[in-house]
Amino acid sequence: MLELANIRKAFNQGRHNEYWALKGIDLAIPPARVSVLKGPSGSGKTTLLTILGCLARPTEGRVRLKGEDISGLPERFLTEIRRRSFGFIFQQFNLVRGLSAIDNIILPGYPTGTPRAQLLQRAEALLADMQLAHRRDAKVEWLSGGEQQRVAICRALINDPEILVADEPTANLDSRLSAEFLAILRRLAEAGRTVILTSHDPLVVESAVVDRVYSLRDGQLIDVRDVRRAAP
Amino acid sequence: MNRWIEKQRHLIDFTASSLARRKGKSLGLLVVYTLLVFVLASVSLYTHALRNEATRVLAGTPEIVLQRLIAGRHDLVPPGYVEKIGRMRGVQKIEGRLWGYYYDSVLKANYTFMVPADRNIAEGEITVGPALERSRGLAAGNGISFRAYSGELHTFIVTGVLAHESELVSADLVLMSEADFRRFFAYPEGHYTDIALWVANPQEVRNVGRKLIDALPDSRPILREEVLRTYASVFDWREGMMLALLSAAILAFGIFAWEKAAGLSAEEKREIGILKAIGWETGDVIAMKFWEGFLVSLLAFLLGYVAAYVHVFHFEFALFAPVLQGWAVLYPSFALTPRIDGVQVATLFVFTVLPYTAATLVPIWRAATTDPDTVMRS
Amino acid sequence: MSRPSDRVLGFTLLAAALFAATFVDAALRRGTHEAALQRTARLAEDLRLSDPVLFTEARYTRHPTQADLHSAFQDHPVAFEHFPSGSLLPPPALLLDRHEPLDREAAPSD
Numbered sequence: 001m002l003e004l005a006n007i008r009k010a011f012n013q014g015r016h017n018e019y020w021a022l023k024g025i026d027l028a029i030p031p032a033r034v035s036v037l038k039g040p041s042g043s044g045k046t047t048l049l050t051i052l053g054c055l056a057r058p059t060e061g062r063v064r065l066k067g068e069d070i071s072g073l074p075e076r077f078l079t080e081i082r083r084r085s086f087g088f089i090f091q092q093f094n095l096v097r098g099l100s101a102i103d104n105i106i107l108p109g110y111p112t113g114t115p116r117a118q119l120l121q122r123a124e125a126l127l128a129d130m131q132l133a134h135r136r137d138a139k140v141e142w143l144s145g146g147e148q149q150r151v152a153i154c155r156a157l158i159n160d161p162e163i164l165v166a167d168e169p170t171a172n173l174d175s176r177l178s179a180e181f182l183a184i185l186r187r188l189a190e191a192g193r194t195v196i197l198t199s200h201d202p203l204v205v206e207s208a209v210v211d212r213v214y215s216l217r218d219g220q221l222i223d224v225r226d227v228r229r230a231a232p
Numbered sequence: 233m234n235r236w237i238e239k240q241r242h243l244i245d246f247t248a249s250s251l252a253r254r255k256g257k258s259l260g261l262l263v264v265y266t267l268l269v270f271v272l273a274s275v276s277l278y279t280h281a282l283r284n285e286a287t288r289v290l291a292g293t294p295e296i297v298l299q300r301l302i303a304g305r306h307d308l309v310p311p312g313y314v315e316k317i318g319r320m321r322g323v324q325k326i327e328g329r330l331w332g333y334y335y336d337s338v339l340k341a342n343y344t345f346m347v348p349a350d351r352n353i354a355e356g357e358i359t360v361g362p363a364l365e366r367s368r369g370l371a372a373g374n375g376i377s378f379r380a381y382s383g384e385l386h387t388f389i390v391t392g393v394l395a396h397e398s399e400l401v402s403a404d405l406v407l408m409s410e411a412d413f414r415r416f417f418a419y420p421e422g423h424y425t426d427i428a429l430w431v432a433n434p435q436e437v438r439n440v441g442r443k444l445i446d447a448l449p450d451s452r453p454i455l456r457e458e459v460l461r462t463y464a465s466v467f468d469w470r471e472g473m474m475l476a477l478l479s480a481a482i483l484a485f486g487i488f489a490w491e492k493a494a495g496l497s498a499e500e501k502r503e504i505g506i507l508k509a510i511g512w513e514t515g516d517v518i519a520m521k522f523w524e525g526f527l528v529s530l531l532a533f534l535l536g537y538v539a540a541y542v543h544v545f546h547f548e549f550a551l552f553a554p555v556l557q558g559w560a561v562l563y564p565s566f567a568l569t570p571r572i573d574g575v576q577v578a579t580l581f582v583f584t585v586l587p588y589t590a591a592t593l594v595p596i597w598r599a600a601t602t603d604p605d606t607v608m609r610s
Numbered sequence: 611m612s613r614p615s616d617r618v619l620g621f622t623l624l625a626a627a628l629f630a631a632t633f634v635d636a637a638l639r640r641g642t643h644e645a646a647l648q649r650t651a652r653l654a655e656d657l658r659l660s661d662p663v664l665f666t667e668a669r670y671t672r673h674p675t676q677a678d679l680h681s682a683f684q685d686h687p688v689a690f691e692h693f694p695s696g697s698l699l700p701p702p703a704l705l706l707d708r709h710e711p712l713d714r715e716a717a718p719s720d
C-alpha cells in the first residue's frame with residue numbers, strides 16, 4: 001500500500017542547528033489494517049507520519065503509494081493526492097471554531113468542487129454512522145471532547161480516502177472514549193481502509209484492534225511486530 | 233466549469249461564515265468603508281454634474297464681455313465706447329450691461345441688481361430671484377426697501393419671482409428698470425457696467441478680442457470660451473480642499489483596514505494551517521481570501537455609491553453643500569441634472585476595490601505557503 | 611436550504627441592482643430635467659448672465675469670470691480661488707457691525 005525506502009529527514013538542513021529526525025527508515029504499511037507507530041517522545045513518530053501522509057517531503061528516500069513514486073511530485077499534485085487518498089485526525093482535533101459540526105466535516109470537500117448538496121448528504125451519513133446526527137448544527141466549540149473527536153473522524157472521511165492518518169488521537173480522551181475510538185478504527189479497517197496512527201499510550205499499542213506495531217527510537221525503526229489476530 | 237463555479241461558491245461559503253463569525257468587526261469595517269466611498273462619490277458626482285450643468289447653462293452667454301480697467305480694477309464704461317465698438321468690423325450686436333452688487337445687511341447677503349435686456353420693468357417695480365423669495369419671504373405684490381449708498385431708502389414693489397427651476401443662474405437676482413438702477417446707485421448717465429457683444433463669425437471672436445484691446449487699450453475682453461473654461465475647471469480647488477480634509481479620514485481608514493486585512497490573527501493562521509492540512513491548496517486559500525477582500529470592498533463600493541447618488545441628486549447634496557459653498561448666506565437650492573462620468577465611476581471603483589483586495593491578499597500569501605505539516609505541531 | 615454564499619451573493623446582487631438602477635434613474639432624470647435646463651440656458655442668454663449663483667459672498671466668487679484682473683484671490687482670468695481664506699474667512703466683523711444697525715433702523719417696511 002504505502003512503502004518507504006531509506007527515508008531520512010533533516011530539519012534546518014545546512015544550518016548550525018541541523019537535526020536529523022529520521023535516519024533511514026524502510027517500511028511497508030499493509031492495506032486495510034491498523035498500524036501503530038510507537039516510541040518515546042522525540043523519536044520521530046510525528047515526523048514519520050507527516051511523510052507517510054504527504055504533509056511533508058523526506059529529505060532523502062522514496063515514498064511509494066500503490067507502487068507509484070510520489071516523493072518527487074510537485075506540491076500541487078501532492079496536495080491532490082493528499083486530498084484524495086488521505087484523511088487526517090489531529091491530536092487537538094483542529095476543527096475550525098465558529099463553524100457547525102457539519103460545516104467542519106465538509107471542508108475537505110470544498111477544493112474538489114463537489115456540489116454542496118452531495119457533500120452534505122455524505123456528511124450526514126457519516127454523522128449518523130458516528131451517532132452524532134443530533135449534533136449536526138452545533139458549533140464545534142460546544143461539543144465534548146469525544147464528540148469533537150468523532151466530528152474530526154467524519155471530516156477525515158468526507159472525501160472517502162483509502163488511508164486514515166492520526167497523530168496521538170487518544171491523547172485528549174479518557175479510557176472509555178479511547179476504547180470507543182479504537183473500536184471505530186477497527187470498523188474502518190474492516191471496511192477496507194488503511195489506518196496509521198502514532199501513540200505512546202499503552203492502551204492503544206496493546207489494544208486488540210491493532211494489527212502491526214512499528215517501534216521507533218532516535219529516528220530509527222528498531223522493531224516491527226505483527227500483533228494481531230487471526231485474519232477476519 | 234461547473235466544478236470551478238461550485239468550488240468558488242464553497243470558498244465564498246467559507247469566507248462568508250468567517251466574516252459572520254467576526255460580525256461586529258466585519259460590519260464595522262463595511263460601514264466605515266461604505267461611508268468613505270459615500271463621501272468620495274458624493275463629492276465627485278456633485279462636482280462633475282455641477283461643471284456640466286454650468287457649462288451647458290452658460291452656453292449662450294455673450295460671446296465677448298468687455299470691461300474697462302482702471303488701476304487693475306474694473307470700472308464703469310464711459311459714454312462713447314459703445315458707439316466706437318459698434319463701428320468695428322465683425323461686431324454683429326452690442327449692448328451696454330448694467331448690473332452691480334447690493335449688500336443686504338439684514339440677511340448679511342449679497343444680491344445682484346441688474347437691468348434686464350429682455351424685458352421692460354416699470355419704475356418702482358422689481359422682479360426677484362427665488363433665493364430672495366425664500367430668505368426674505370417676498371412674493372408678488374410685496375414691497376421692499378433697499379438702502380442706497382447715498383443713504384436714502386428706496387422702496388420697490390415685487391411684481392414677479394423668477395422660476396425656481398432656473399435658480400442655478402438666477403437665485404440672487406433683483407431685476408429693475410434702468411431709471412431705478414441709475415437712481416439707486418447714482419449711476420452716471422451714459423455709463424455702463426460693461427459691454428456685451430456678439431460676433432457674426434464665430435471664428436472671428438479671438439480676432440475681434442484682439443482688435444478691441446488695440447482700439448481700447450484700457451479694456452479687457454472676456455470671451456465666452458474663457459467663461460466656459462473657467463466653469464469646466466471650477467471646483468478643482470475646493471474639491472481638492474474637501475479631499476484634503478478627508479485625507480486624514482482616509483489615512484485613518486487605511487490604517488484600520490490594513491490592520492484588519494493585513495494582520496492575520498493567530499486564529500486565522502491556525503485556520504489556514506488546518507485547511508492546508510486537510511487538502512486545500514495554497515491557491516484555494518488565496519482564492520478564499522480574495523473573495524473576502526473583493527466582496528467586502530465591492531459591497532462597500534456599491535452601497536456607498538448608491539447612497540452618494542441619492543444624496544447628490546435626490547437630496548441636493550445637503551450634507552456637504554455648506555462645505556463647498558463657503559459661508560455665503562444665500563444658498564441657491566437646485567436639483568442638479570445627473571450627468572455621470574463613467575470614467576470617474578470606474579476610477580472610484582478601482583481605487584476603492586483594488587487596494588483593499590490587495591491588502592487582504594498580501595499577508596495571506598505567506599501564511600498560505602507555509603508547510604501543511606506545521607499544523608501537527610502546536 | 612440557505613447557504614452563506616447565497617446570502618452574500620444575493621445581497622451583493624441586490625446592491626449591484628441598486629447601482630444599475632442609479633443609472634436608469636439618472637437617464638430618466640436627465641430626460642425630465644432637459645426642458646428646465648433649456649429654459650435656464652435661455653434665461654441666462656436673455657439676461658446676458660455670465661456666471662451661475664454658487665457663492666454669493668464676494669464678487670470674485672459671485673462672478674468669478676467677471677472679477678478684477680489683478681487683485682488678491684484673482685490673479686488670472688482662469689484662476690479660481692487659490693486660497694483657503696475664500697472658504698474659511700467671513701467678512702470683517704467691523705464692517706458688518708457698522709452696516710447692520712444703520713440698516714435695521716431703515717428697513718421696517720418689508
Ligand SMILES: Nc1ncnc2c1ncn2[C@@H]1O[C@H](COP(=O)(O)OP(=O)(O)OP(=O)(O)O)[C@@H](O)[C@H]1O
Binds near residue numbers: 011043200
Ligand atoms: N520543525 C522542526 N524543526 C526542528 N526540529 C524539529 C522540527 N520538528 C520536529 N523536530 C525535532 O524532530 C524530532 C522528532 O520530532 P517528532 O515530533 O517527530 O517526535 P515525536 O516522536 O512525535 O515526539 P512526541 O511523542 O513528543 O510527539 C524531535 O527531536 C523534534 O525536536
Ligand SMILES: [Mg+2]
Binds near residue numbers: 167
Ligand atoms: Mg508527536
